[in-house]
Amino acid sequence: MVLSISSFPGLFSAATGVALHHLLFRHGEWDNSAPTIFGSYAAVFAALHVLKSTGPVVGLQDTNVYYLLVCHLLGLFGGIIIYRVSFHRLRKFSGPTLAGVTSWYINILSAKKLHNFAVVDKLHRRYGDYV
Structure with missing residues (x-):
């Protein structure tokens, strides 16, 4: 065939x-x-x-x-x-998997209160210097 x-x-x-x-x-x-x-x-x-x-x-x-x-x-x-x-x-760096897939991840998280700095700071405290 x-x-x-x-x-x-x-x-x-x-x-x-x-x-x-x-x-x-x-x-x-x-x-x-x-x-x-x-x-x-x-x-x-x-x-x-x-x-x-x-x-x-x-x-x-x-x-x-x-x-x-x-x-x-x-x-x-x-x-x-x-x-x-x-x-x-960059796949081996720690952090949320969805953050590695798309940049929409951080935008959706920070859209709740429009405090991107707080969201990024929280991610740094959880995963370290490189997220």
């Missing part, structure tokens, strides 16, 4: 997310490029949606474009989480 991309489009889409993180996003600082990245994703998604609605596209005949986008994003974010928890150079 021959496997092709059109046989498992969701799996292929998730693999592109993992590959994109491993080959591109893992290197360098991407915080300032977020609007450009979001715009690029929106443009590709819109182009796929338009192509799909105007007629059959090779490999996308029976596949929903939203499904492909969700699979790609799950692969991308899943790859990021696995990398940060298992392979990142």
